[in-house]
Amino acid sequence: MTMIPAAATTSFATHFRAGRQAQMVHALPEETAISMVYDGSAHAVMMASPADLEDFATGFTLTEGIIESADQISKIDLVAHDKGVEVQMWLEGDRGLQLAARRRTMAGPVGCGLCGIESLDQAVRELPDCSDVGAQFSVDEVTAATAALRDWQPLHDRTRAVHAAGFLLPGQGIVLAREDVGRHNALDKLIGALARQGIDAGAGAIVLTSRVSVEMVQKTAMARCGTLIAVSAPTAHALRLAAGAGLTLAAYARAEGFDLFSNPHRLSHEVADVA
Template structure:
């Protein structure tokens, strides 16, 4: 297995009631990725070693370190023996703001809030997303996670990673990113969209995970008002979604979904199918 690749094949022994057999398994890789701003490490995340520039830009946007990609003056990806550094240099005002708000997120892939400096930072103020904007149809929401499956080559090889995709009404799934961490996959998607000039307000984010607090936070910070997930939201995530104006559709699989917050974005479609 080569270092820096997103997956590798290893020997394994399949053990079943009827006996055992030697086999080989393709597994996902994960590596430490350091977000370095103006020479200082701000966060270290365990992530898949692919699409790192997308990850760096998306993380910077969803964590509120920058408001626009243009506030990152330069970004260089540097590979080391023990991991990867995303070295970024910020414009003056953003650098000053960051120094007043340090966060260190070193921790496992399952946690997007590890190591923060205070409880207040865990539930930070979010922008409120007003208006309806373009919304996918009921059928598009119900089939969204099935469409996302078509954008998951790493998952097909390893069965061990998450994905986040962007669904546009009448266009379907137009972009997706994968990672061992669900919040990393969303950051990579946000960064890829920013680099391609795609507006998150013109569609919906689709997740292969549950909807936890940090997923709603990142969705609101990115300016996407609709969040579709294959699994459940937490109660706290729904409270945040209600306050931030985010429509949350959970359990989106098998041709249906549960709508939990801000149904008004899909109300007209509900009236049509009633």
């Protein structure tokens, strides 16, 4: 019987430094083909870390707009094959019929969040207005967010080769996180975990170990989360989307501070302008 692989494996390497060499053992993240299958029909294939796959499937299905709530998936089965893992989902009501009407196939490397999109309209889809999502944070909470996420990255600690997405609650810090070789996948896993646990994404902020690209803003808005905090920079298009969707976007978030790019109303207080 084929088993779902572990999230990491070990490998030997020869370490060359300062004219010397030695044998080293490294932990490497696994990267597995994951097929999303709805009502018996394959829809998308992505390379991802083979962990938290129910969360991944739920989050992906939500952020793609296939469902509106986690309970519209009636069942999830994981079926391992020699070449990857099928995540088999059964949809409630007419969701399957609606999906068949907009069927498309996505196949591509882990770094691509828009592989297989068939039209520009799909790539720049209209996002829900998140202006009324009201969770607020102090400047100190935003400043500390990415450092706090480090404590939730055991796979990164082993491999130094994966991204994380965390959920920050006001007054509580990071309360949930997911990791994956792909930043898009990590975010989908987090959104799926929130939905499956009945946690309102609008009650907190999403914290990323990556840059902010268009699809990261799209997924955050589709989850109805009003604040996005990232360790690296946004693209110009991602910033325009975030501003238009009412998202508070804080980037370059490190221990020394952050840059606030849009919708500052979710910061509970300001600091002095030292420029």
